[in-house]
Amino acid sequence: MGYAENQYHPHQRVEIPLPQPFVKSFGNSLKETFFPDDPLRQFKGQPWPRRVLLGFQYFFPILEWGPRYNLQFLRADLVSGITIASLAIPQGISYAKLANLPPILGLYSSFVPPLIYAMMGSSRDLAVGTVAVASLLIASMLGKEVNPVEQPKLYLQLAFTTTFFAGVFQASLGLLRLGFVVDFLSHATIVGFMAGAATVVCLQQLKWILGLQKFTHETDVVSVLRSVFSQTHQWRWESVVLGCSFLFFLLITRFFSKRRPRLFWISAMAPLTSVVLGSLLVYFTHAERHGIQVIGALKKGLNPPSLTELEFGSSHLTLAIKTGIITGVIALAEGIAVGRSFAMFKNYHIDGNKEMIAIGMMNVAGSCTSCYLTTGPFSRSAVNFNAGCKTAVSNIVMSVAVMITLMFLTPLFHYTPLVVLSSIIVAAMLGLIDYEAAIHLWSVDKFDFVVCIAAYSGVVFGSVEIGLVLAVAISLLRVVLFIVRPRTFTLGNIPETPVYRNTEHYPTAVSVPGILILEIAAPIYFANSGYLRERISRWIDEEDDKLQSSQGPSLQYVILNMAAVGAIDTSGLSMLDEIKKNLDRRGLKLVLANPGMEVMKKVKKSKVIEKIGQEWIFLTVGEAVGACNYMLHKFNPPPTKNEDHLQDNWSGNNNNNNV
């Protein structure tokens, strides 16, 4: 048809990228996948001794900031360290009870891990310690196979082994640069999951607040409420009164501190004050004889080594590994989110993979020194931040304070009532239920809200694992759905510009007679090529119907805007081929606009480009429309409507260049 001679000549053709050697492009993908932040950049062009020092500094950031440490920092870190120690001691004991472990482990866990983190961690604000959710998870997962009351030694060994595997898993994620695993816990998942876990933990505290002796081992709300209401005659009013008073006290101090951030120390000191007051009360009233349960004797002395307690040959090894991985990921997610939030506040950078190594190593070290799983809890780190900490030295101060407690002060906790510890836990947990975040999710993104509610309901009505799996599955479903059901829309010309945009988004955009312009807003993969084929042919049918009823010129060109098609696979290529054949059959011409590098590579390699014709592939939608109009005018009588602005593809209205 002599097309070549009458051809429309655009300024610039769509380039076909030169084929790259496979090894090179594969290496590039690997680099982009695993080293987005290019951690070796600072090593480049350095002499070897400097590289070694930088390497040490990478793993031990204390070598970097240590030499710059001064007295002013120390004063700030002393204050904040002592403040968090006063929070760490009662919280540590409480959470150890929650994990069904001996209370002293809570103190041990606030001694060794903070020291390791102070050397290896890169956050200046993170305060290390045990967390309620991980403690609960350990109790519920290990409790399924081993009863902590009947086999305390085995249970303890399993807890250490779990901690060991959690640490190894965390450190390996960091070393293998697989930190993105944590990203799969989206913000919405964490909001719902934390609120669910907090609810479950609060429900568990009913045991101590009501002074019950027997309690269910399940964590779901139905089992717990059944267990509570089946023994109403066992409720102890003394315990309830004590618990509620301390809870009220803790909540009121938090309320004050929230309204006046300078009074942060009131709420930070409140738990220790409660413990002291509670212990004195029990000591003087002998309330332990009236149904108020107390901690009892705590062993004096520092952490005993526990390397030999790690059980690798036990039949419960799989359980320990599974528990370690799940609790490890959750602890990591919390620790990293907390570190990153405060780093953003204070304008410094945190390397997620490096943090994972630090948190992992501190857990491995902890598992050998009678500690269980630790991370950077939000509440404690917030107190640390508010108390004005400057560096990780505040963790060292806390550690020393806990050490002194372990060596000399443990007998003081003998009469501490358990119900006070429960009040401390409940008060801390209530702060984790972030209903405002849930409302925000609902207003911004309904799907994220569903994820959040799924995580919450899964945890509360099922178990912690069910909630987690449910939320991650729904989140992933969304990602897959984006690909499986990609959006397609028609484009129209924005008046007085050569720009083409979604006609739904820009109602003023006008469509071009005889030309249907479609945009595909996702990569074309096997999972959506069938859908796209059907959807595109429906767009054409609908356009045909519309044109027939409006008696306008018939449809002649279909332009596919490929700008948002980031990738295409072989199924997608055959789909393009099929669409081309389909359009040929209907006497329509297929035109591609703005295909990216990946698409051009594949279209070339698969020879689909020869079927479409390289002269029908354009750099912009404007050029494609220009070419189509050129052909329409050349071979057809010109349409009556004025569409001059559509003819030149980007000169626009030249009087309008107020740039």
Place this chain on the structure above:
Amino acid sequence: MGYAENQYHPHQRVEIPLPQPFVKSFGNSLKETFFPDDPLRQFKGQPWPRRVLLGFQYFFPILEWGPRYNLQFLRADLVSGITIASLAIPQGISYAKLANLPPILGLYSSFVPPLIYAMMGSSRDLAVGTVAVASLLIASMLGKEVNPVEQPKLYLQLAFTTTFFAGVFQASLGLLRLGFVVDFLSHATIVGFMAGAATVVCLQQLKWILGLQKFTHETDVVSVLRSVFSQTHQWRWESVVLGCSFLFFLLITRFFSKRRPRLFWISAMAPLTSVVLGSLLVYFTHAERHGIQVIGALKKGLNPPSLTELEFGSSHLTLAIKTGIITGVIALAEGIAVGRSFAMFKNYHIDGNKEMIAIGMMNVAGSCTSCYLTTGPFSRSAVNFNAGCKTAVSNIVMSVAVMITLMFLTPLFHYTPLVVLSSIIVAAMLGLIDYEAAIHLWSVDKFDFVVCIAAYSGVVFGSVEIGLVLAVAISLLRVVLFIVRPRTFTLGNIPETPVYRNTEHYPTAVSVPGILILEIAAPIYFANSGYLRERISRWIDEEDDKLQSSQGPSLQYVILNMAAVGAIDTSGLSMLDEIKKNLDRRGLKLVLANPGMEVMKKVKKSKVIEKIGQEWIFLTVGEAVGACNYMLHKFNPPPTKNEDHLQDNWSGNNNNNNV
């Protein structure tokens, strides 16, 4: 800073879409997800009686084309129907043996299901029958729990139940418009899977070709070869010679037919010819007494009803359901792919969901009339197509031919040697190993090649299910990886145009001094927001380094081109917020270009728009660059280089409008 007064005024602002009522937008998404082809379109505006007729025609397409049927069609369909019957009889018997079912079932299965399909199916070329892969799968999956030799009745019942569930599952997929499940078996998966299954089926035939009595129940290549070579002394040369001769005969006829498509009937008739020759040979030489196994007595008469054989109360019910679903999906994938290929050849449209209902119903009906799983096998349909079939009447002709065989001719198959059936299977299977497609995959798309090889190795070294799961998992991994590790690249100005494109793709594109333009080529979700944050800050670091070493003007603006960002969730929104804070800290300005409707909606709802500033969101990259340049020139001394063409955003070089 009095910015508002000195503001740059673009032609058109990015619009913020009006908020839609939740119910409406949710309804819209549902429609786009489940009804891409809008199947109810033809019902619109029709009177009720017409709608009922259209409804009947939807489920029974024969009502639509039946009235137009003429004698010319019948002649063509008669020829093709008889041709496929001659293929269907030996193949049916062979595949039934492969499924460890009585050979007569293969004939039964070519009688009832084709009749159902002829009424309900919309393909004109599909020839219905049993397939090797599904037969093998039934044998290997059911065989794990029930031994077909020891418990033949139970095994038969399970096969019928499996067929019933496969049919129900297939029909429900169609009715619930979940046809996209089949799309998850990508082209690459099917190529690898089919080749693997063909290899496995060929290996299984070694039993009959070598004349072995004992054989392994496993299907993987290691077990089969071990079984074969552990009993070399049992090999029967008579059997081997017979098998190889017939195989050679079959392959040579296919070779001829391939070179001259008009001689298709030679290869179509070859299997029946082999059966006849083989049977005569055995009958006259009494070879059955010399180690050549024969089919033996086949019951005369039509399909007995088998509704009462369906076992819903059995302890193997889960197995039957599981086998039904897996074989159902695979059979569906083959049937639909085959139907679609031929429809494309002959330029008519096939509705995938409607086909699923037809195939499902024919299997439900089959399971009640002593048939096992059927679909539209490629080989048989290709013969049908080559023989010049016009409509599904060719299936009816085949069905009648099989009926006559069942009623009168079954005794003729008494002396048919099994080794001939094996040759027929091997010859058919060798055609399924499409190594050219695998080579094409390697050259076009390495990832698809990996998927293909995974499917093949999984089937050959593991089992059919392992291969399938592996291939689908790797395919999905790619989809997820696209989101988890999105591509980002810098954009540059294409000389003499206002267009900005990937600098890697267009080496002539020039970057703009002081401005970094980045494009994000994927939606921003929780799964990639962490990665994008790191990657974008690395881009900025690298740009900074480059500018410092070149002594050029310092970086002042970062433009994010959001054209390819099809969606964003709450994690993505907080990432944008973090990037904004990050850039503020470094004294850089964040500018957005061309955000789509979804992004604008979310950015508005979450109030991130207020942080970025609506005046810093532009319709095109060109406008964004124009605005940045305007600010740069206003508040900084103008750079020395000539960059006039960058200043006006799309007027370009006005002398160049050869549109």
